[in-house]
Amino acid sequence: MIIRNRPSGFKLYFIYRGSVLQRIWGVLLVNFLLATLVTITHGDIYSKKITLTAIPFSLIGLPLAIFLGFRNTAAYDRYCEGRKLWGEIVLQSRNFARQCLTLVDFAEPLNMDAGLADIRARMILRTVAFSHALRHLLRDTDCRADIQAQLLPEEWHETAKVANIPDYLMHRMGCDLRLCIAEKQLDGCLAARIDTSISAMVAAAASCERIKGTPIPFSYTLMLHRTAYLYCFLLPFGLVDTIHFMTPFVVGIVAYTFFGLDALGDEIEEPFGDSPNDLALTAICRGIEINLRDAIGDPHGLSPLQPVNYCLM
Secondary structure, eight states, X not given: OBOOOOOOGGGGGGOOTTSTHHHHHHHHHXXXXXXXXHHHHTTEETTXXXXXXXXXXXXXXXXXXXXXXXXXXXXXXXXXXXXXXXXXXXXXXXXXXXXXXXXXXXXXXXXXXXXXGSHHHHHHHHHHHHHHHHHXXXXXXXXXXXXXXXXXXXHHHHGGGOSOHHHHHHHHHHHHHHHHHHTTSSOHHHHHHHHHHHHHHHHHHHHHHHHHHOOSOHHHHHHHHHHHHHHHHHHHHHHHHHHGGGHHHHHHHHHHHHHHHHHHHHHHHSTTSSSTTSOOHHHHHHHHHHHHHHHTTOOOOOOOOOOBTTBOO
């Protein structure tokens, strides 16, 4: 996620970090060079004039811009929903930690000297492991190194055998909740409240998996890619007879807009990746871990992640 103040004036035109220009500069340069060549030759290829008028580009340009806008809106809806779901995970993790500390009946306050032997600490730290495991699941990376410290040895070894580690951890959470009820440490009505928080985290995780597993239809994206590229590469032939030497500059502006919207839609369509404009899941998980370790009085020495080159991962 790009984190930076919005510049003003001419600074807007000289920003590279955080700009979609990083992804499209190659094709944009080719398009500009082609427009320059068309201007120099005045649209002649091997002494044959390529005659196009601005009318077809006017007819195609407006629908193309509208469809690109629709696709980017759909992609941004996925991005916003993903952020809301992770906001729900942050909220429910805090609620769950508070409920474990105040509703589970123990004679003595929580002491981290006992480590994971205390069921309250075990359940809260397992929530930290859940957030890290979900982040890795959504990014198709291995989470086991990040969650080992928050789990019992037998739980950690068991994660090597399961496909969906966040779901497994929530099953383990249910087992510990049942254990609290069996040992009379938790009333059934209060357990139902805690289970509601667990269910909310499971629902948010399943919704994130739905977003990841259901991309925008490929045929729709492919059609827009093709149309945008054909439009921008043929545009110089339609403008050269009208605006002459200004053709490369006008084509460059139009191509930057269309290629940029196309690339930006591609990037935010999958909000859980590690591209600069994707959600900062690592920073969110670090925030969850800090909050929950603070709640149980566990000295951790962690600090919130800060942007590096304006990018927060």
